[in-house]
Amino acid sequence: MMIQSGIPVVIEGALEDSPSREWTLDSLEERVGGNEVHVRANTNCEDYRLGRKYNIRQTTFRDYITDIRKNNKRAKSSYLAVQNIKKAFPQIAADFTVPEYVGKVHGGPYLWIARQGHYEYCHFDADDGLLIMLQGTKNVRLFGCDVPSMYPNAKGTKGRTVQSQVNCDEPDLKMHPLFEGTKCYHCTLKPGEMLYIPAFWWHQVTSVEIAISINIFWGNAGSNDFLTKCMKPPIWPAFHHWILNIVEQNQDCPSFRRTLARLPEALYNFLKNQWHEEALPGQVEILVEAVKEYLGLEELPKDQSSGKHPPPFQIRGLLWRS
Structure with a gap:
């Protein structure tokens, strides 16, 4: 089709x-x-x-x-x-x-x-x-x-x-x-x-x-097909930009450093929430490296929290969708 x-x-x-x-x-x-x-x-x-x-x-x-x-x-x-x-x-x-x-x-x-x-x-x-x-x-x-x-x-x-x-x-x-x-x-x-x-x-x-x-x-149907499509050309540069746009939305949030400390888990949860997709470890790693490069980080901050879940990596400023 x-x-x-x-x-x-x-x-x-x-x-x-x-x-x-x-x-x-x-x-x-x-x-x-x-x-x-x-x-x-x-x-x-x-x-x-x-x-x-x-x-x-x-x-x-x-x-x-x-x-x-x-x-x-x-x-x-x-x-x-x-x-x-x-x-x-x-x-x-x-x-x-x-x-x-x-x-x-x-x-x-x-x-x-x-x-x-x-x-x-x-x-x-x-x-x-x-x-x-x-x-x-x-x-x-x-x-x-x-x-x-x-x-x-x-x-x-x-x-x-x-x-x-x-x-x-x-x-x-x-x-x-x-x-x-x-x-x-x-x-x-x-x-x-x-x-x-x-x-x-x-x-x-x-x-x-x-x-x-x-x-x-x-x-796409399936647990990973849509994410896989988005991480390949020609879509990947736009998807990469979208992720970094959301990183920038979150930078001023008090919880952002704690989100970064558990970024692999936070990104996995984000994609699960947005697209109902199960990100593979290698896909999460690519996204983590993209965020680190954008922020100029050689490594992620140490995790000092004891919470069960990381602070969410989330879209900010979304005006009303009923």
């Missing part, structure tokens, strides 16, 4: 029998209008377009949809993103079934509803993804998993994704000259279509019109 090739692919007609294909703003408002949601705010500013900063506000699904219909000032700076359907909208969870070819779910399914013209910052996710269009259309750009040509924000940027400094609508090639030679894959995703986004591929999504979509973060 093409989805195993590591190349983006659009899957047509995959939701013909799914009740979720009938979701509209009206039907969703009727069924889940009173549910609380967490909406991204300030999404029309430059810091958001470059993936640097956004805030979260709490509202009801009905109020968010009302703003979207009116296309008012608040709508133009808001985005209902990454809302866990099973938790935030249990009334409609049974309408969508994860496709059978998804190996192992890492997160989701999540609901996204965007206003017309919403620009989602260019970034990569540390998972394979399926973007599933229910209503409306989205333009998607994909750029592979090369890191230098996409000019990621400085290491330590908060959250689970790594964001690009490039404005894909108006790239500044004097500031980002390597971007000029980057190969771009492009598609317009229509209702009933699904886009496979390979893990660690940079992508930027713009809503052509009001859009309702679902996404799933996932990986």
Whole structure:
């Protein structure tokens, strides 16, 4: 199947029998209008377009949809993103079934509803993804998993994704000259279509019109297949960058030295939690050496703790996923 090739692919007609294909703003408002949601705010500013900063506000699904219909000032700076359907909208969870070819779910399914013209910052996710269009259309750009040509924000940027400094609508090639030679894959995703986004591929999504979509973060079946894939070319440099970004997120934490002292165990637990993967000793050793090299350490600190588990190596600053 093409989805195993590591190349983006659009899957047509995959939701013909799914009740979720009938979701509209009206039907969703009727069924889940009173549910609380967490909406991204300030999404029309430059810091958001470059993936640097956004805030979260709490509202009801009905109020968010009302703003979207009116296309008012608040709508133009808001985005209902990454809302866990099973938790935030249990009334409609049974309408969508994860496709059978998804190996192992890492997160989701999540609901996204965007206003017309919403620009989602260019970034990569540390998972394979399926973007599933229910209503409306989205333009998607994909750029592979090369890191230098996409000019990621400085290491330590908060959250689970790594964001690009490039404005894909108006790239500044004097500031980002390597971007000029980057190969771009492009598609317009229509209702009933699904886009496979390979893990660690940079992508930027713009809503052509009001859009309702679902996404799933996932990986290969098996206990080690996904991690093995990520530790080989062409993914390894982006995975390496992602791990070091999380190292930088944790550096100022009071417990970080104790985490370093038990880094092999902490990394094993981290990968188990994020991907449900069983890292092999040799894989953990490679990651430990990468962290030591980044921090300029010849050896890890001595373990002075008596706790059963090490302080967690964890993603910091992840803004609301319900």
